[in-house]
Amino acid sequence: MKRSLATALAAALTLPAMAAGHDIRAGALHIDHPMAFATAPGMRAGGGYMTISNEGETDDALIGVTADFPRVTLHRSVEEDGITRMEHVTRLDIPAGERVELAPGGYHVMFMGLTEPLEAGTTIPATLVFAEAGDVEVVFHVEARGDDAAGHSH
Secondary structure: OHHHHHHHHHHHHHHHHHHHOOEEEEOOEEEEEEEEEOOOOOOOEEEEEEEEEEOOOOOEEEEEEEEOOOEEEEEEEEEEOOEEEEEEEOOEEEOOOOEEEEOOOOEEEEEEOOOOOOOOOOEEEEEEEEOOOEEEEEEEEEEOOOHHHOOOOO
């Protein structure tokens, strides 16, 4: 009985912490569902996505991301004359009262210099760097690539 009660208590305490890892609050910022798609062997880069809401009254900006890869940058996909290319960005404004989505085909984090594939079920610890909120620790959950990402390849 004591063992099952201890197990239930440990599970009850662990579940909110696990959920919090996918839904982060940092002051007025709400970072929802940081994730990356699994990559195929041989791919040298992968993309990271999330939604950032600024529920405060002061503008902020995502100005960097760090993780354990040779290079991590912010990009956006731009289509011109039917050709999609990626463009490095140094700042992603998060206006007060607004929500900004990092998603396939738009703004995203690039994890570059992969030596192994990103595998579904694994995680990527990272730090988001904001102009006002400062450093915010997040964990990107690697998920299997779905149909909604078909237009976004690295």
